[in-house]
Amino acid sequence: MITLEHLTKRYAGFTAVDDVSFTARPGRVTGFLGPNGAGKSTTMRVMVGLTPPTSGTATVDGRRYAELPNPGREVGVLLDASAQHAGRTGREILRVAAATMGLPRARVETMIERVGLTDREAERRVRHYSLGMRQRLGIATALIGDPRVLVLDEPANGLDPAGIRWMRDLLRGYADQGGTVLLSSHLLHEIEVVADDLVVIGNGRIVAQGTKAELLAGAGSVVRASDTARLVAALADAGVEHTVAPDGAVLASAEAARLGAVAFAAGVVLTELRSADSAGLEEMFLELTATSRREGVAA
Numbered sequence: 001m002i003t004l005e006h007l008t009k010r011y012a013g014f015t016a017v018d019d020v021s022f023t024a025r026p027g028r029v030t031g032f033l034g035p036n037g038a039g040k041s042t043t044m045r046v047m048v049g050l051t052p053p054t055s056g057t058a059t060v061d062g063r064r065y066a067e068l069p070n071p072g073r074e075v076g077v078l079l080d081a082s083a084q085h086a087g088r089t090g091r092e093i094l095r096v097a098a099a100t101m102g103l104p105r106a107r108v109e110t111m112i113e114r115v116g117l118t119d120r121e122a123e124r125r126v127r128h129y130s131l132g133m134r135q136r137l138g139i140a141t142a143l144i145g146d147p148r149v150l151v152l153d154e155p156a157n158g159l160d161p162a163g164i165r166w167m168r169d170l171l172r173g174y175a176d177q178g179g180t181v182l183l184s185s186h187l188l189h190e191i192e193v194v195a196d197d198l199v200v201i202g203n204g205r206i207v208a209q210g211t212k213a214e215l216l217a218g219a220g221s222v223v224r225a226s227d228t229a230r231l232v233a234a235l236a237d238a239g240v241e242h243t244v245a246p247d248g249a250v251l252a253s254a255e256a257a258r259l260g261a262v263a264f265a266a267g268v269v270l271t272e273l274r275s276a277d278s279a280g281l282e283e284m285f286l287e288l289t290a291t292s293r294r295e296g297v298a299a
C-alpha cells in the first residue's frame with residue numbers, strides 16, 4: 001500500500017504539489033490523473049525518494065522509500081524511460097539491476113521475454129531504442145525484483161495500440177495477484193480502462209478521488225427528449241444541474257432513475273436515458289482541473 005499524507009513540494013515559492021493525501025491499495029490499479037504540469041511526476045518523485053518533500057510524508061507499507069533495505073524488491077519504479085543509460089544494451093541494464101538486487105541472472109532473460117523484447121533488441125544499445133522499446137525495458141526493470149508495489153509515470157507513452165493493450169493486461173494481472181499499482185497519465189481514456197480507483201490532480205491539488213464506479217456515477221447521465229426545451233425546463237424546476245449539447249443531448253448531474261422520475265412527472269417523453277460514463281467523466285475531469293487554483297504561485 002502507498003500512503004501519502006499532506007504531501008507538499010515547493011520550488012522557490014512555487015507550489016508544485018499542494019497538501020496531497022491519498023492511498024493506493026493492494027489488489028487495485030490506482031490511476032493518477034491530471035493535465036500537464038499538474039504535479040503527478042513531482043508527487044511520484046517524492047514517493048520514491050528522488051525529491052525531498054517540503055512537508056508531509058509518502059510511505060510504502062508504512063516506511064519511507066529511503067528506509068527500504070532493498071527498494072527494488074519492494075517497489076518497482078518507472079519514471080522516465082529515457083533516463084536509462086544510453087550506452088548500455090537493454091540486457092546489460094537488466095543485469096546491473098539484477099545484480100544490485102541480488103537476483104539470479106536467469107531473471108534477466110525471463111524479464112526480456114516477459115516484456116516482449118527480442119533477443120536482438122536486448123543486445124542493442126539503449127540509445128538506438130524506440131520510445132516504446134524503452135518503456136518495455138523500463139517495465140522490465142521495474143518488475144525484475146518481483147515487487148509488491150509499482151509506481152509508473154505515464155507508462156503507455158510511446159507504446160503502439162498493441163503495446164498499450166499488453167501494458168493494461170500486465171498491470172491488471174499484477175493487481176489481480178495482490179499487487180499495488182499506481183500509474184499516472186494525462187489521458188483519461190488511457191487510465192479508465194484499467195484503473196479501479198482514480199485520483200485526479202489539478203494545479204498541485206487533489207480535486208477528486210474515489211473508485212472509478214463512484215466517480216462515474218457522479219459524472220451524471222445523458223438524457224434526450226423529443227422536446228428538449230420542455231426537458232430543460234423540467235430539469236431546471238427540479239434543481240438538476242445540466243448542460244445542453246448542440247445536438248440536443250443533455251448532460252445532467254443526476255442518476256438516470258431521478259431524471260426518469262423528473263421527466264415522467266413533467267410529462268416529458270424521453271428518447272434516450274443513460275449513464276454519462278466516460279463522456280461525463282471527461283467533462284468532469286476537464287472542469288475540475290481547469291477550475292482548481294493553487295496557492296503560493298510565484299508572482
Ligand SMILES: Nc1ncnc2c1ncn2[C@@H]1O[C@H](COP(=O)(O)OP(=O)(O)OP(=O)(O)O)[C@@H](O)[C@H]1O
Binds near residue numbers: 034035038040042
Ligand atoms: N525542479 C523543479 N523546479 C521548479 N519547478 C519544477 C521542478 N520540477 C517540477 N516543477 C514544476 O512543478 C509543476 C508540476 O510538474 P510535474 O512534472 O510534476 O507535472 P506533471 O503532472 O507530471 O505533468 P506532465 O503530465 O506534463 O508530465 C510544473 O509546473 C513544473 O514546471
